[in-house]
Amino acid sequence: MAIIGAGVMGCSLAFYLASAGRRVVVVDRGRIGQGATAACAGGVRAQFSTEINIRIGMEAKRLLANFSQATGQTADFRQVGYLFLLSTSEERERFHEAAQLQRRLGVTDVRELSPLEARAIVPGLETGDLAGATFCPSDGLAGPNDVTYGFATAARRLGTVILEDTTVDGFLDDGAAVSGVRSAAGELLATDTVICAGPWAAAVGARRGLALPIEPSRRQVFTTDPFAGIRRDNPMTIDFHTSFYFHPEGEGVLFGMGDNSVPAGDDITLDWSFLDRIIAVAQRRWPPLLDARVKTGWAGLYENTPDFQPLIGPLQPGLWIAGGFSGHGFMMAPVIGRWLAEWMLKGAPPVDLGAFAPDRFAAGALQPERNVV
Numbered sequence: 147m148a149i150i151g152a153g154v155m156g157c158s159l160a161f162y163l164a165s166a167g168r169r170v171v172v173v174d175r176g177r178i179g180q181g182a183t184a185a186c187a188g189g190v191r192a193q194f195s196t197e198i199n200i201r202i203g204m205e206a207k208r209l210l211a212n213f214s215q216a217t218g219q220t221a222d223f224r225q226v227g228y229l230f231l232l233s234t235s236e237e238r239e240r241f242h243e244a245a246q247l248q249r250r251l252g253v254t255d256v257r258e259l260s261p262l263e264a265r266a267i268v269p270g271l272e273t274g275d276l277a278g279a280t281f282c283p284s285d286g287l288a289g290p291n292d293v294t295y296g297f298a299t300a301a302r303r304l305g306t307v308i309l310e311d312t313t314v315d316g317f318l319d320d321g322a323a324v325s326g327v328r329s330a331a332g333e334l335l336a337t338d339t340v341i342c343a344g345p346w347a348a349a350v351g352a353r354r355g356l357a358l359p360i361e362p363s364r365r366q367v368f369t370t371d372p373f374a375g376i377r378r379d380n381p382m383t384i385d386f387h388t389s390f391y392f393h394p395e396g397e398g399v400l401f402g403m404g405d406n407s408v409p410a411g412d413d414i415t416l417d418w419s420f421l422d423r424i425i426a427v428a429q430r431r432w433p434p435l436l437d438a439r440v441k442t443g444w445a446g447l448y449e450n451t452p453d454f455q456p457l458i459g460p461l462q463p464g465l466w467i468a469g470g471f472s473g474h475g476f477m478m479a480p481v482i483g484r485w486l487a488e489w490m491l492k493g494a495p496p497v498d499l500g501a502f503a504p505d506r507f508a509a510g511a512l513q514p515e516r517n518v519v
């Protein structure tokens with residue numbers, strides 16, 4: 147089996163296929179985990195609005211908590227929680243409905259909080275204008291590098307070959323199905339080929355004449371020098387209205403924010419002027435950040451679809467996709483790798499993944515995710 151892309155998704159899938167005894171080749175035009183995965187903030191949560199994403203979040207927490215038993219590697223999983231700050235009564239109502247669904251599905255620890263209760267969890271928050279908050283203490287953070295290399299190392303131990311610095315530039319076809327890939331290392335024959343090319347999935351699919359609705363979109367993140375003004379167990383804190391977020395990172399803080407003015411495209415030039423816009427929001431929401439010294443920043447790519455849900459499943463005979471995670475692919479990868487491997491090996495996924503059907507846009511059967519950051 148061939149996997150195009152050695153990000154967290156490709157490495158997770160390789161591990162689960164190899165665990166079932168399959169021979170797997172992963173081909174990446176760069177290095178392991180250096181695509182979208184390298185830019186990731188590491189958040190893992192079950193606080194979603196759709197049933198399927200809540201179930202994935204719950205399963206992701208379970209798999210990450212047991213990661214070292216499964217792979218022999220650490221995931222650096224810290225269950226410090228996720229705190230969503232809600233500015234309007236409409237947002238509070240929306241998160242109330244989502245919390246009810248989460249509880250029904252078994253997320254027993256999700257809580258709806260008053261602004262003052264949120265402030266007690268994150269000292270220094272300005273909460274006077276907030277309508278409410280939600281908090282789930284078992285959500286948290288894991289290490290993107292740890293998880294990706296953990297899967298890659300364990301997959302290699304099981305015989306998987308990972309070819310780095312090797313671009314895939316076409317597909318092989320035996321007349322009935324896709325039968326492998328054409329790469330800088332030559333032709334690689336495979337019974338099944340999976341596109342796990344992250345923000346570049348549409349470009350890869352185009353080589354097979356496919357128009358995959360996945361668009362890259364730049365996101366920027368900054369980190370600070372060691373900063374005593376944040377506790378190490380501070381939750382991932384998200385000001386939902388502005389999408390400003392922060393969490394402890396090493397001895398400092400990692401923070402970022404979405405930017406709707408950025409056009410789609412794979413340019414990852416860091417725009418330092420954006421820092422001023424984030425700081426202006428931080429000044430209103432979490433002023434202690436202004437006392438920290440910004441150390442560095444980077445830009446990475448989200449891989450957005452029109453309904454912010456991924457494309458998972460078969461595209462053509464012999465060709466599959468796992469992509470378009472719309473900014474949630476790190477936490478989804480352990481679960482989707484496991485479920486997709488089962489689908490490929492047994493002919494059906496262990497849970498209904500219809501919400502992620504690659505052809506759903508033509509069919510008009512959408513279940514959009516609303517709790518997108």
Ligand SMILES: Cc1cc2nc3c(=O)[nH]c(=O)nc-3n(C[C@H](O)[C@H](O)[C@H](O)COP(=O)(O)OP(=O)(O)OC[C@H]3O[C@@H](n4cnc5c(N)ncnc54)[C@H](O)[C@@H]3O)c2cc1C
Nearest residue numbers: 151153155175181182183187189314344446474475476477
């Ligand atoms: C700033 C930022 C913060 C984020 N925070 C979070 C978060 O907190 N939680 C979360 O769950 N997600 C988060 N995400 C999203 C997450 O990082 C991605 O969804 C996830 O990493 C996607 O993994 P992937 O393996 O599908 O893609 P990638 O990591 O991009 O891997 C795809 C690989 O395909 C390779 N490739 C592309 N074209 C070819 C080709 N032609 N031939 C061979 N190889 C090719 C690339 O080199 C790349 O290595 C964040 C993303 C960004 C940018």
